[in-house]
Amino acid sequence: MLEKIDLSRKLGKDEYRKTAPPLREKLGELQRRARAANVPIIIVFEGWEASGKGTLTNELILPLDPRGFRVHYVHSESEDSQNVYWPPMRRFWDITPPRGSIGIFSHSWYRAAMDEQPSGQGRMGEICDGISSFERQLAQDGCVIIKFFLHISKHEQKLRLKKMDSDLSSTWRVNEREWRENENYDAKAKKLDEMIQLTDRAYAPWTLVESHDRRHATVKILAAVTGMIEKKLDELESAALKETLQEADGPRDGQDEISILAKSTLSPSVLKNLDMGKKLCQAEYDAKLPKLQSRLRDLQYQLYKVRRPMVIAFEGQDASGKGGCIKRLTQKLDPRGYQVSPTAAPNDWERSHHYLWRFWTAFPKAGHIGIYDRSWYGRVLVERVEGFAREDEWRRAYGEINEMEAQWRGYGAIIAKFWLQVGEDEQMARFRERQQNPEKNWKITEEDWRNRDKWQSYEEAAEEMLLRTSTTYAPWTIVEANDKLYARIKVLRHAVSAAERALGIERPE
């Protein structure tokens, strides 16, 4: 594709003076509209070395209100020390713009793809899959994604590098890397073509910018940015209008049908068929607990040594014993190597990002254990049942979560997920006990009683979650939790064996 681009395109001074200023003015206005509409915007600059990313970024940001954007310069993986500690996409999740603001990326998540050597085999597809999943998730969350590839010819690049090299104030910016790119220009162009093709999607299209002429490039970029933001804002407005009109027409019957259909195919079965009578006597518990705890502590050190992180997520009804399980799980662990993260309703700042953002940024460091008391599955449990997420949002979430966990697994993370199931009667007994015990009654709130009324809806949501997100790389373990002792031992046993399997340790027994 790149070789077909007409790089001779230019814009005269007069034409530039006529076209650029109104586009700049419009951009300023669109920024304010996007802010008011709470729309996040991502603008990516990729391109050849010396293609003018810095200069063109500056041209773009001049009309912007600095309170509403942020420029990020993304280093190569090898230059960024963070990369050693976390899955590759984490550093990009971390810097996604909050709603209503603009993130501008000089280099971006395309770094790994851009750095792919012409001789490199096969990794490009994998890298681009990860990128597409990232961009699609953000786009579906309402983010406008605008990507520029700044294109110059081999000859032009050589001229620019020479010029930079001869100037005292810029010679330090020209290194072996830049010259090597120029030498391998043609082979690299093929790689870049592949990258662009694999990631050119309707929700995140590429705009190729002929960058020999600065004026032409500036206007093309301004026009693309304003055009795409305006389109999104107009769509949102007409959607809002349509909704108002439809509401006036009364409810849509079609939706109910779909819900009934979905329900019938998913009638609870797994959770209803559990043997809830499973028990453990105190003596057996006392014998097994310390052994498993010591074993887990050993495994913690081994994971630390091989730098593999472990993610342990707990979900389950109120009073199903998540806290007690976590306490036993961590009792003998080295506190410097694990972190318990309770998941509450998101705060303002978290809410202004994609719902998975806070879990990406809290991902445990290499070799550490992250334990979650409730988790990202809130999207398909409480948010679904309470209506905090729309139906299309929580339906989409199964796939999004699977993708996230697959990326974690790909990085080497061990993922163990526990669903703690208690019966309705047992829960009632625990609630009563909490209420009567002065040391525990802070644990029980109005909300717990309210949730109980929706038992059936929560159970349906849990069923569907278990069905759709039990993967080979991140399986759920269902824990019959009417008996606390049994539940704690089962959790510890499964955590231990998940770590052992991952470390390639086989145990008789």
Place this chain on the structure above:
Amino acid sequence: MLEKIDLSRKLGKDEYRKTAPPLREKLGELQRRARAANVPIIIVFEGWEASGKGTLTNELILPLDPRGFRVHYVHSESEDSQNVYWPPMRRFWDITPPRGSIGIFSHSWYRAAMDEQPSGQGRMGEICDGISSFERQLAQDGCVIIKFFLHISKHEQKLRLKKMDSDLSSTWRVNEREWRENENYDAKAKKLDEMIQLTDRAYAPWTLVESHDRRHATVKILAAVTGMIEKKLDELESAALKETLQEADGPRDGQDEISILAKSTLSPSVLKNLDMGKKLCQAEYDAKLPKLQSRLRDLQYQLYKVRRPMVIAFEGQDASGKGGCIKRLTQKLDPRGYQVSPTAAPNDWERSHHYLWRFWTAFPKAGHIGIYDRSWYGRVLVERVEGFAREDEWRRAYGEINEMEAQWRGYGAIIAKFWLQVGEDEQMARFRERQQNPEKNWKITEEDWRNRDKWQSYEEAAEEMLLRTSTTYAPWTIVEANDKLYARIKVLRHAVSAAERALGIERPE
């Protein structure tokens, strides 16, 4: 001091069983009280290698609700890659606990002091000064600071290291560093004595813990933690009670007197005596602007090469032209190396930390330029005038800000601060223009008009700020800003010469 500690102290099993559980229960209750009272708590564990920091941390956290605390393991400076990029204390500001929660530190900001070689000369005092300023600022902000030094004898340490070394699951934790400490035990003990003495303050006292016996150490730690948290909470409650009683008594006259006294000694002078007629003609502006901009871009690269960060802060009345100055300042800069941070009212998450926290965490990376459209000086300007900060809080802030800037300067940062002064009439003219211009009227709000009514109070606050925070290492430049062209050139000129001075460049002219 350390050699006088009686390390033979022990606690029998029976006594432990009697004392520990009620302390644990109390700790859980105090955590809930502290949460309700919004009190942040810091607990530091320092001590000899193999003194049991991990184990004792675990003993402490068992009764805690995991939703309310976080354990941080602090690496040595040399092991932490972040350290290369920012002033030393930044990484600790970053992880101060938000209000209502507990931060537990296994190693801490004492790392640099702990790592001081016995042969090291003179740095200890400097390191401890930085630490004391940090702890004092947090304590005055309401934080409870509890510090433990875990003490073991040279002999005991040797035994423990040998034991760890002989156990397969812990041998990797014993390295040259640990053995070297044991060899140099006596000399190091002197250094540690010095460190403890220099940083043992009423607001952040050390508790020495005899750590040969785990039960004794556990109980001592639990008792100290519960005691200090309880004391703080009781103080707060009685203070609240006192205030209620006093309010019932009517206003306190004494306070007004102090304010009048302060006012008379600080009657505006600097700002009133400015030559507000300073101007620049368009031709001169057009000639000077591009030269200064190019010069600043060159300097940006030079700063980048020597890895020195630059901080440029703008304060001034509404419509004094801060935005316009920032635009001209950044127009030719490489956008990958600077960041404009507008300072608005703090959001929820920011408010749950010390007011300087958000500025510490946003400090520019080594070699980058951070530009602030309003800044940490909001504490002594808007927060003072509008009553968002109490008088004792904003009075304390002058010293706190000076300390912060001194630490930045000590790290190598260049600090330039601009106060943009406009006259009341000029401001009114600009407000009117904004209101009439449809492209600018989003810039003017009700609040701007309200602030105008408090012109005199703002001017007094600005006067006092300029007086108290103009330091040799971070001087203010007052910019007569009635003429926008003059103001922009003055800002650029001063920014350029601040960078040149710091880089040791002398310029004729």
